[in-house]
Amino acid sequence: MTPVEIVGLAPTVAGAVLAALLVWLLVWTVLYVRADRMMRASMRQAIRVRSGWRRLARMQGLTVTDRTPTALAQVGAGVNGGQGKRPEPRVVVPKIRVRSDRFGVEVRAQTLPRVGLSDYQKAASYLADAWRCARVSVLPDGPGTVRIRGVRHDPLAASTEHVPSGEVPEVVSRWALGLDEYASDVVVSLAEVPGVTVAGLPGFGKTSLINKLVCDLAPSPAVQFAVADGKASTAAEGDYADVADRLFSFVGDDLAAGNELFSRMVELRRARAAAIRSALGVRNMWHCGPRASWPLVVLIIDEAHTFFREHKGSDPATKKLAALAAENARLVEDLVKKGRSVGILVILATQKATGDAIPTFIRDVCPVGLSFAQKTIEAAVAALGEDIRNWPDVSPVALQDPTYVGVAVMTVQGREGFTRVRTPYVDDAHTARIAAETAHLTRNPSALLNGTAGHGAEAA
Incomplete structure (x- = not known):
């Protein structure tokens, strides 16, 4: 193509670029008009981030000076017979892609030689100021890329509500x-998990968290639930009244009834261990996953200290309670230590996860632990481990304000330190609706193993 032809195409190319720009502007305007107030603010923020990035990156030292001339510059020098001016060093600015949502912006930035993850992390507080964010986090996002998350408002301070879909x-x-403090989804895998501990002061979200799990999993016939509620005598009295129809077994705060339930669960664990090879063809249920005929069995022990607390006294009644508590601890230890491969998950909830509430030989083998607000650092350490002392800014002791009802602290795989999570509230009406719609899926896992119908709930 001759230079004249190239010049002749210039208006066509310019027109195409202008048309594309106008289409983009039209789409952006439509999205902006249809967005709510928070989303509009984020869209404007995204424009500021893009337009100011080159200048901000230079100011924060997130650039690299490349002193090697490009191929084009070398050709130019050759055309001038080597007498031309030496090419100036180039300042290379990382490329970014910006996405906005209701809470702020998400920036995926390129890494460069000598500008890596640690450099972005050091600049996080300055980026937060420049972008007018409450906080900014920087995480790896694959080779050569980092993910910079900036939020204008604290997602932890705003309560949220979850409406179960029933799907x-x-x-x-x-x-x-x-959602975590950067408005990112926090998801935990329960595969290969034998136990979960949930601690926190009364009224700060423990039961709502568990009810959400029940509501989300109840539509699946591959999950069955049992509850031992240490703060109620019957299902109708406690926090699990609305999900009672979806439980294959429920016991209240009676230690003997709890002991009977735990004994049946251990018998189920033993029967599954004996039958798993012939029934599933594997030694570990998670190698093929739960199914309706071999469901994941979730045992929820709420106010767990009721069933494990040591009773001191020499009278016959106290001795009987002490023996039941010790036996309960032994049975639940069996489930937590041996139930993983056969598909049994134990969730233990209590106010303080100290050794007298949940025996340490049970608590310390539960790989997933969460804590809502706590009054003392000792209670936080019991729930989350000694390392929480090194992270005072995210300690559950700092969550006692009513604003943080529903906020828990936990460790998340792949993240350093501890993460705060805003758990949503589930209205009792939604819980009751899901339980009623899925009640027909309730099966007794022991009956399934024996090949009988096994429908409905048991209560002790």
Whole structure:
């Protein structure tokens, strides 16, 4: 193509570029008009981030000076017979892609030689100021890329509500907890998990968190639930009244009834261990996943200290209670330590996860632990481990304000330190609706193993 032809195409190319720009502007305007107030603010923020990035990157030292001339510059020098001016060093600015949502912006930035993850993390506080964000986090996002998350408002301070869809979950081992402090989804895998501990002061979200899990998994016939509620005598009295129809077994605060339930669960664990090879063809249920004929069995022990607390006294009644508590601890230890491969998950909830509430030989083998607000650092350490002392800014002791009802602290795989999570509230009406719609799926796992119908709930 001759230079004249190239010049002749210039108006056509310019027109195409202008047309594309106008289409983009039209789409952006439509999205902006249809967005709510928070989303509009984020869209304007995204424009500021893009337009100011080159200048901000230079100011924060997130650039690299490349002193090697480009191929084009070398050709230019050759055309001038080597007498031309030496090409100036180039300042290379990382490329970015910006996405906005209701809470702020998400920026995926390129790494460069000598500008890596640690450099972005050091600049996080300055980026927060420049972008007018409450906080900014920087995480790896694959080779050569980092993910910079900026939020204008604290997602933890705003309560959220969850409306269960009633749809069958694609993966029953996926537990969607809520949003972290950067408004990112926090999801925990329950596959290969034998136990979960949930601690926190009364009224700060423990039961609502568990009810959400039940509501999300209840539409699946591959999950069955049992509850031992240490703060109620019957299902109608406690926090699990609305999901009672979806439980294959429920016991209240009676230690003997709890002991009977735990004994039946251990018998189920033993029967499954004996039958798993012939029934599933594997040694570990998670190698093929739960199914209606071999469901994931979730045992919820709320106010767990009721069933494990040591009773001191020499009278016959106290001795009997002490023996039951010790036996309960032994049975639940069996489930937590041996139930993983056969598809039994134990969730223990209590106010303080100290050794007298949940025996350490049970608590310390539960790989997933959460804590809502706590009054003392000792209670936080019991729930989350000694390392929480090194992270005072995210300690559950700082969550005692009513604003943080529903906020929990936990460790998340792949993240350093501890993460705060805003768990959503589930209205009792939604809980009752889901339980009523899925009550026909309730089966006794022991009856399934024996090949009998096994429908409905048991109560002790």
